[in-house]
Amino acid sequence: MASPAADDYLKTVYAHTEWQDSPITPSQLAAKLGIAPSSVTEMVKKLAAAGLVSHVPYGAVRLTPTGEARALAMVRRHRLIETWLVQEFDYSWDEVHDEAEVLEHTISDRLLEGIDSRLGHPRFDPHGDAIPDAAGTVVREPFVLLAEAPVGHTGRVLRVDDRDPALLREIEASGLGVGHTVIVTAEGIELDGARVTLPDGAAEAIWLTA
Template sequence: MASPAADDYLKTVYAHTEWQDAPITPSVLAGKLGIAPSSVTEMVKKLAAAGLVSHVPYGAVRLTDAGTARALAMVRRHRLVETWLVREFGYGWDEVHDEAEVLEHTISDRLLEGIDERLGRPRFDPHGDAIPDADGRVEREPFVLLADAPAGHSGRVLRVDDRDPDLLRALDALGLVVAVVVTVSAEGMILDGEPADLPEGAADVVWLSA
């Protein structure tokens, strides 16, 4: 079942549980993909028939081993392309998601390997998401969502969700980027030794080292 649409479904199912444990439902999947629920239901049936996901009516959608392997291959493509665009072409981290969504389906395996080699085989993309290696292995350390971190917790920014370009630009202007160390306070957050006012919604899209 080789199609860009199927790959996008598998990649979205994988990414949903990468930074939290709740499985994805068809309705949530429809919202993330911007597709009508009826269309999602039909595609999930096709993916299940192909042995790529498991699903019961009205229940969660879960990847099979085969689905996970294919999802990891697509995630690797997407995140390597994002890293390539930032490092080699000067894109901002708020500009690469949509470009990578297109390019990930068009570049050859040979070009992908060349990009990986040229970049020094990076382990993380510009947003802090792990880049699977060619064998599908992923490196990730313990993490906590900023919104769930208790006052007094200090940690490095491990990851920032990449789906809201405006929020990414606001966080970049604040200096809240991957690898920066922050401390959670009762009032919000300490950044570079000073209190920082978080943009609305920021606490729900930033993950810190645990």
């Protein structure tokens, strides 16, 4: 199963449960990958036969320990490349996802470790997602989704979902970014004592420290 397609499946299964606990279903996997459900079913069977995922018909798809290790290796590649593009080539945070999707399958392990060393072994990518280390260890703080945070909660922006470039640009335009400390109010959030008007969908795409 040494193929970019298999790696994309494993990475998507991992990412689905990184910030919430519900395992991914085949239909959700198909939607995230933009692939027909029948194609997903066939690939999941192959991944299961290779010992990379566990799956029962019509049930959730879960990574095995071997599958998780491989997924973490791909996540590391993706997020290091995103960080590299922002820091070394002046990409903005809404431009790097698609570039990293291509480059993660092409660069050598030697170049990847060289990038990691040049960047000073970063722990987080531009969107706040944790970068696994070379051993696959991930360190992440306790978190809460902004949409689920109670009024009065004070927290630092840990992560902003990178799936929607337009939403990323709107969030950036609002003045909010990873690392900012905000207070949740009945109307939204406050940053440095000023109300921040967030775009539609932002509360479901921003995670705060718990």
